[in-house]
Amino acid sequence: MGFFLETLFGGLMTGMLYALVALGFVLIFKASGVFNFAQGAMVLFAALAMARFAEWLPHWLGFESKLLANLLAFALAAVVMYAVAWLIERLVLRHLVNQEGATLLMATLGITYFLDGLGQTLFGSASYQINIGMPKDPMFLFENTFQGGVLVSQEDLIAALIAAALVTGLTLFFQKTKTGRALRAVADDHQAAQSVGIPLNRIWVIVWTVAGGVALVAGMIWGSKLGVQFSLATVALRALPVVILGGLTSVPGAIIGGLIIGVGEKLSEVYLGPFVGGGIEIWFAYVLALVFLLFRPQGLFGEKIIDRV
Amino acid sequence: MNTIATETIAVGARQTGAEGQFDSSSGAKKIGDVILDVQNISLRFGGVKALTDISFNVREHEIRSIIGPNGAGKSSMLNCINGVYTPQEGSITFRGQTFSHMNSRQVAEMGVARTFQNLALFKGMSVIDNIMTGRNLKIRSNLLLQALRLGPAEREEVRHREFVEHIIDFLEIQAHRKTPVGQLPYGLQKRVDLGRALAMEPQVLLLDEPMAGMNVEEKQDMSRFILDVNDEFGTTIVLIEHDMGVVMDISDRVVVLDYGKKIGDGTPDEVRGNEDVIRAYLGTSH
Amino acid sequence: MFYRENGQFKTSYQADQQIFPIAQDRWAVLLLVGLAFVAVPLLASEYLFLSVLIPFLIMAMAAIGVNILVGYCGQISLGSGAFMAVGAYAAYNMYARIPDMQMLVAVLTGGAFAALVGIVFGIPSLRVRGLYLAVATLAAQFVCDWAFLRISWFTNHSTSGSVSVSNLHVLGLPVDTPAQKYLFCLSLLVVFGLLAKNLVRSAVGREWMAIRDMDVAAAVIGIRPMYAKLSAFAVSSFIVGVAGALWGFVNLGSWEPAAFSVDRSFQLLFMVIIGGLGSILGSILGAAFIIVLPIVLNLLLPWLGSLFGLEVSIAAVEHTQVMIFGALIVWFLIVEPHGLAKLWSVGKQKLRIWPFPH
Numbered sequence: 001m002g003f004f005l006e007t008l009f010g011g012l013m014t015g016m017l018y019a020l021v022a023l024g025f026v027l028i029f030k031a032s033g034v035f036n037f038a039q040g041a042m043v044l045f046a047a048l049a050m051a052r053f054a055e056w057l058p059h060w061l062g063f064e065s066k067l068l069a070n071l072l073a074f075a076l077a078a079v080v081m082y083a084v085a086w087l088i089e090r091l092v093l094r095h096l097v098n099q100e101g102a103t104l105l106m107a108t109l110g111i112t113y114f115l116d117g118l119g120q121t122l123f124g125s126a127s128y129q130i131n132i133g134m135p136k137d138p139m140f141l142f143e144n145t146f147q148g149g150v151l152v153s154q155e156d157l158i159a160a161l162i163a164a165a166l167v168t169g170l171t172l173f174f175q176k177t178k179t180g181r182a183l184r185a186v187a188d189d190h191q192a193a194q195s196v197g198i199p200l201n202r203i204w205v206i207v208w209t210v211a212g213g214v215a216l217v218a219g220m221i222w223g224s225k226l227g228v229q230f231s232l233a234t235v236a237l238r239a240l241p242v243v244i245l246g247g248l249t250s251v252p253g254a255i256i257g258g259l260i261i262g263v264g265e266k267l268s269e270v271y272l273g274p275f276v277g278g279g280i281e282i283w284f285a286y287v288l289a290l291v292f293l294l295f296r297p298q299g300l301f302g303e304k305i306i307d308r309v
Numbered sequence: 310m311n312t313i314a315t316e317t318i319a320v321g322a323r324q325t326g327a328e329g330q331f332d333s334s335s336g337a338k339k340i341g342d343v344i345l346d347v348q349n350i351s352l353r354f355g356g357v358k359a360l361t362d363i364s365f366n367v368r369e370h371e372i373r374s375i376i377g378p379n380g381a382g383k384s385s386m387l388n389c390i391n392g393v394y395t396p397q398e399g400s401i402t403f404r405g406q407t408f409s410h411m412n413s414r415q416v417a418e419m420g421v422a423r424t425f426q427n428l429a430l431f432k433g434m435s436v437i438d439n440i441m442t443g444r445n446l447k448i449r450s451n452l453l454l455q456a457l458r459l460g461p462a463e464r465e466e467v468r469h470r471e472f473v474e475h476i477i478d479f480l481e482i483q484a485h486r487k488t489p490v491g492q493l494p495y496g497l498q499k500r501v502d503l504g505r506a507l508a509m510e511p512q513v514l515l516l517d518e519p520m521a522g523m524n525v526e527e528k529q530d531m532s533r534f535i536l537d538v539n540d541e542f543g544t545t546i547v548l549i550e551h552d553m554g555v556v557m558d559i560s561d562r563v564v565v566l567d568y569g570k571k572i573g574d575g576t577p578d579e580v581r582g583n584e585d586v587i588r589a590y591l592g593t594s595h
Numbered sequence: 596m597f598y599r600e601n602g603q604f605k606t607s608y609q610a611d612q613q614i615f616p617i618a619q620d621r622w623a624v625l626l627l628v629g630l631a632f633v634a635v636p637l638l639a640s641e642y643l644f645l646s647v648l649i650p651f652l653i654m655a656m657a658a659i660g661v662n663i664l665v666g667y668c669g670q671i672s673l674g675s676g677a678f679m680a681v682g683a684y685a686a687y688n689m690y691a692r693i694p695d696m697q698m699l700v701a702v703l704t705g706g707a708f709a710a711l712v713g714i715v716f717g718i719p720s721l722r723v724r725g726l727y728l729a730v731a732t733l734a735a736q737f738v739c740d741w742a743f744l745r746i747s748w749f750t751n752h753s754t755s756g757s758v759s760v761s762n763l764h765v766l767g768l769p770v771d772t773p774a775q776k777y778l779f780c781l782s783l784l785v786v787f788g789l790l791a792k793n794l795v796r797s798a799v800g801r802e803w804m805a806i807r808d809m810d811v812a813a814a815v816i817g818i819r820p821m822y823a824k825l826s827a828f829a830v831s832s833f834i835v836g837v838a839g840a841l842w843g844f845v846n847l848g849s850w851e852p853a854a855f856s857v858d859r860s861f862q863l864l865f866m867v868i869i870g871g872l873g874s875i876l877g878s879i880l881g882a883a884f885i886i887v888l889p890i891v892l893n894l895l896l897p898w899l900g901s902l903f904g905l906e907v908s909i910a911a912v913e914h915t916q917v918m919i920f921g922a923l924i925v926w927f928l929i930v931e932p933h934g935l936a937k938l939w940s941v942g943k944q945k946l947r948i949w950p951f952p953h
Contacts, residue, residue, distance in 0.1 A: 106868060109861070111921060113924070114920075114925070117917035240730060286737050290734040293730060294718075297723050393814075417817030418817060429811065430809075431805050431808035431809060433808050442805050452830070456791075456793050467607075467608045471608065
């Protein structure tokens with residue numbers, strides 16, 4: 001039973017990380033109707049930026065403090081992500097305003113490749129570390145109930161808390177603020193939003209910046225846990241089934257979808273894996289998404305997709 | 310208003326029509342039995358009632374118009390006949406067979422074709438290809454034969470091409486046959502839409518506002534085409550149209566809808582004098 | 596323009612409907628194909644065959660397959676790599692397990708299996724489209740990745756996880772030297788190209804395009820969306836599967852599942868986008884572009900760098916290549932969604948009326 005709980009927690013933690021990336025997808029889709037395949041590349045780019053800045057800044061500015069380095073690196077990386085968002089809106093999105101979803105999807109695919117190459121050109125392609133002082137030791141919970149306790153990674157726990165805080169903040173932002181309302185209006189109908197005076201271009205820059213910020217947080221956490229390598233870019237491919245499950249327009253859906261997939265992957269790998277030669281994680285998320293697609297395309301919490309004749 | 314102008318136009322068009330359906334002795338068209346019977350159709354979208362208990366019939370070889378203010382449910386009615394929408398209540402009888410809901414392909418196979426209010430042309434294809442898609446039901450060769458494009462497949466393609474060329478001649482769009490339809494002006498696109506429906510050799514043709522957005526000359530042409538189709542091929546026509554002059558002139562019978570309900574049914578003269586119809590158009594509050 | 600196209604009037608619909616209605620175009624293409632068959636084997640180096648021509652020919656075939664599905668029928672697919680894998684492994688199993696199996700038969704059978712798998716994974720297209728369909732095809736990709744990695748029957752229980760083939764023959768002739776492999780692939784490309792072109796200009800092709808442009812209207816005309824979409828998946832996957840088998844047998848000789856990963860799917864999609872969606876010529880141009888560009892960059896960038904005194908590493912060239920691909924995809928989608936094929940026809944149009952601007 002203890003082992004089951006450990007696997008469960010492990011899955012929940014991984015799921016939380018997926019959810020962080022999925023959040024970026026949902027944000028951009030919710031606000032602009034664009035599915036941003038480049039979110040994964042943005043995570044990588046942000047993580048690379050942060051990792052390298054944390055290394056370089058002490059040399060450039062001549063100080064020693066790790067904490068200062070991390071804070072400045074975070075801030076600088078955030079500025080970089082803002083620039084990326086602004087450029088993407090200016091150079092790509094503006095010209096593809098009325099195209100259909102498939103075209104936009106392929107455009108973001110192109111952006112993915114571009115950011116991938118650019119990131120590695122600017123920041124290098126070796127594996128880097130992000131050290132933000134996350135505790136690396138595991139801790140043991142429930143030592144009285146289960147013999148030896150249940151092994152839980154403190155780092156994952158803190159990551160989960162950060163993610164939860166982020167989600168709450170974002171949900172409040174969308175529901176309660178004027179900008180949030182504007183974002184929801186734009187997602188619903190570009191032209192109608194424009195006609196009531198909502199500045200489309202500026203809204204998009206805001207959205208992509210927020211998504212960039214989420215990418216930065218996600219990159220920071222993943223990078224701290226796994227090290228920054230370009231396998232991080234395939235993170236987008238891992239997070240895609242999450243948004244299908246949770247619903248492309250639902251922030252809580254991204255979290256719940258992430259948790260379901262994280263847990264499902266771990267449990268099925270551990271308990272079903274031995275029967276089929278292992279490697280279930282390769283396809284589990286996608287097959288689950290496929291099942292949802294066939295029977296409930298809008299996911300658990302998404303809005304029903306209506307096709308007008 | 311240009312009622313008088315369009316009256317003259319439509320009458321003129323009728324006089325140039327071919328002998329076809331006209332009984333030369335009395336000058337009256339041979340209208341047949343009921344071919345399409347719509348019974349108690351009700352259609353709802355969530356809380357919105359698009360159609361409430363609509364019943365009317367259409368006789369073979371006639372031109373039946375459906376008119377009514379915007380939002381009356383005219384297009385929804387055609388969509389029900391076509392199988393695009395499924396009504397919650399009611400049934401449709403076509404040539405003796407009754408259906409509670411229609412399947413689009415079945416309807417097409419039974420010989421019902423239609424044009425669309427907002428043009429549903431295949432923008433990526435040329436005019437010829439668009440109209441050729443209308444021949445699709447008649448093409449027999451399978452995938453393999455088409456890939457090899459040997460004797461039978463090639464001959465069949467040529468046969469259908471000939472038929473489509475007749476339609477292109479009839480609609481006078483020869484000069485544009487290879488142009489992608491997306492590049493054509495609106496009036497010509499409407500003709501291609503009509504051509505595609507005609508390519509199906511339909512017995513019943515549903516026309517959804519074929520003259521929307523046209524100037525007087527274009528309406529003249531379109532009226533002529535509709536009358537010629539009805540005269541030469543005997544095609545039954547169900548027509549949704551806003552231009553009263555055209556409707557009153559070329560229709561044999563008219564159905565009037567308002568807010569999803571039927572408020573008039575009869576010959577143009579009968580409908581013209583109907584109090585409810587006049588009220589609906591002049592806009593008394595309901 | 597180089598030749599006058601006017602004055603070639605057609606007196607039959609058959610003549611009007613040919614693939615190359617203008618006589619000079621016909622001659623040019625026949626000449627090109629003739630040169631490809633006769634002159635190239637005599638002149639090209641082994642490097643050119645192995646690194647450029649053979650991959651180009653096979654990828655062009657795969658791109659034609661993908662274009663049928665994505666460009667003509669409008670069904671986005673990110674699982675083409677998986678269909679190539681199915682073709683390759685099915686062909687391998689036929690070849691390795693059945694004695695005296697002809698390679699050509701094995702390759703075509705591989706395509707048939709890929710078509711079956713394509714139909715199965717095409718079923719979601721009846722319910723969803725766009726991004727959601729992309730996810731469904733990715734599911735196909737990953738399931739196949741896993742199957743060929745973990746189910747050892749597929750690899751004939753190979754301990755290393757990779758399979759290989761040797762001693763290839765077609766109709767008694769050996770397919771061994773680079774020139775022979777080239778001729779074999781070229782023949783298959785010509786045959787499949789012709790079949791594909793015939794399909795897209797006949798009723799089936801029009802059905803596919805109708806579904807792509809407006810599937811509601813298509814249903815009203817009497818086109819069955821299910822038949823159209825699944826036939827697109829079947830034909831597309833068949834061609835892609837044959838290409839996959841060729842890739843394994845002829846190009847690689849021995850391969851692992853990673854040869855057909857999701858990167859391959861993206862590569863094919865890029866070929867089709869850059870070359871031109873909905874164009875057979877575009878598929879070929881796109882394949883050429885994507886195969887040739889890395890080689891050009893490998894030669895060009897270090898030279899450019901040396902002009903400025905910069906040393907350009909191999910890694911840097913690769914990163915730049917990736918960046919250029921990404922930028923090109925975006926550029927083509929914004930400026931010319933119909934890709935190189937459209938640029939080609941626009942260029943011809945301008946040449947026709949040169950030196951007048953319009």
